[in-house]
Amino acid sequence: MRDSVVDTDIIKAAVTLACRAPSLHNSQPWHWVFDGRVLQLFVNPERPVPATDRSGRETLISCGAALDHLRVATAATGWTANVDRFPNPNDPDHLASIDFSPSQFVTDGHRRRAEAILQRRTDRLPFAAPTDWDLFETELPASLDTDSVQLAVIGDRDRPELVAASDLTESLRLYDTPYHAEIYWWTAGLSSTEGIPPSALVSAAESDRVDIGRSFPVTPDSHRRPEVGEDHSKIVVLSTFDDTRDSVLRCGAALSAVLLDATMAGFATCTVTHLMEFPASRSVVARLAGGHLPQVLVRVGLASANGTTPPPTPRRPIGEVFEVRSKSVL
Structure with missing residues (x-):
């Protein structure tokens, strides 16, 4: 009842x-x-x-x-x-x-x-390639409301174009003072209950090994997960057919489903949204993902087993x- x-x-x-x-x-x-x-x-x-x-x-x-x-x-x-x-x-x-x-x-x-x-966890370190990916990708849509949200995976040969779009968003933000001030506020460690703590950020050397991601203030020099080298994650795109509030809210539910499915499969994940903040980069993602309105990306891969998983x-x-x-x- x-x-x-x-x-x-x-x-x-x-x-x-x-x-x-x-x-x-x-x-x-x-x-x-x-x-x-x-x-x-x-x-x-x-x-x-x-x-x-x-x-x-x-x-x-x-x-x-x-x-x-x-x-x-x-x-x-x-x-x-x-x-x-x-x-x-x-x-x-x-x-x-x-x-x-x-x-x-x-x-x-x-x-x-x-x-x-x-x-x-939101893991911003580089990932190794996920194992048994084809099987996991086939099962992913079962957790989604596919009438409202569409899922696509960016192919490896299209990744350089996605990387270029990611770099484009960073260049468009270069002199955006309010944006950088906001990023600093949320990462300055002024609160113990909100924002992004230093433990969830990466060093410059680690950031250089991840080709798709938002730029945050870097932490002191470190070289965690050296055995992984460059990032070999798969890139999942969640898109909607329109930008109505209902569709976007449903996309958030789909994001939750993808993250939990990946976690249960033993994968590490990192949500990525900066490419959707400018029409130019969003249109690139839309074309690569099938022409709908992309809302969010998720990097999915394997973290190493040597204790470099970020704390909550x-x-x-x-x-x-x-x-x-x-x-x-x-």
Whole structure:
């Protein structure tokens, strides 16, 4: 039965896990409100990244990923999350209403997928080529809403053109003072609960071995994962048929699915979005990926087994992103 009463502690734990979703610069732009039956997801307007995300798409993708993480987290506890997207046309910040119904059975797969949320990292180091990629690529679409989101993998012979598009975005940002100030703010280590810590960044030497990625301030000289050499990741592209808020939010859910599938398969991942921030580079990705509107890339590969996996990035305290209100005040 939908709209069942769910213990607040169960929802709070599920939201805590959902907030492990990746977000632009680890800005965590979500706010959750629970009334005992229905959980509401809002964009937090106090978490802007305007210089980087001028269109607002990357913020929606982040929230869509958190929404899918929530679905995975509740499934592992025996509840099905029923999502109603954009329930209030008068409030564009109100992204979803979620009610819950008991599920029939919790499988080991449900539990493993929830565990993958905690295992996933944004890994900016170079990757070795993923093993058994053809099989993994064939199975990937099964986790996606392919009516809304399309998946493509950039072929190796097209990679140099994608690298050139990545370099183009960096050149277009060269004198963009607000952008560089924003990047510095989110990576300066001023907060222990948000932003990108030094442990999640790379040195200049490590960055030179990754040909597709956003440029961040570099860390002190280090040469982690030397046995990998140059990056040999596969590049997954998630695209939509339009740029409506609903489509972009659904793309965020697809991003979550790809990241968790890859984590469960033993792969490392890194989400990449800077190529979609300029029409020139976005059009290159669109052509290489099949002509739709690309929203996000994911590097997928193998990390080494010698302990160079980045530690988890920080998250804001649950009390800052989740609140319980009586139904009468919602």
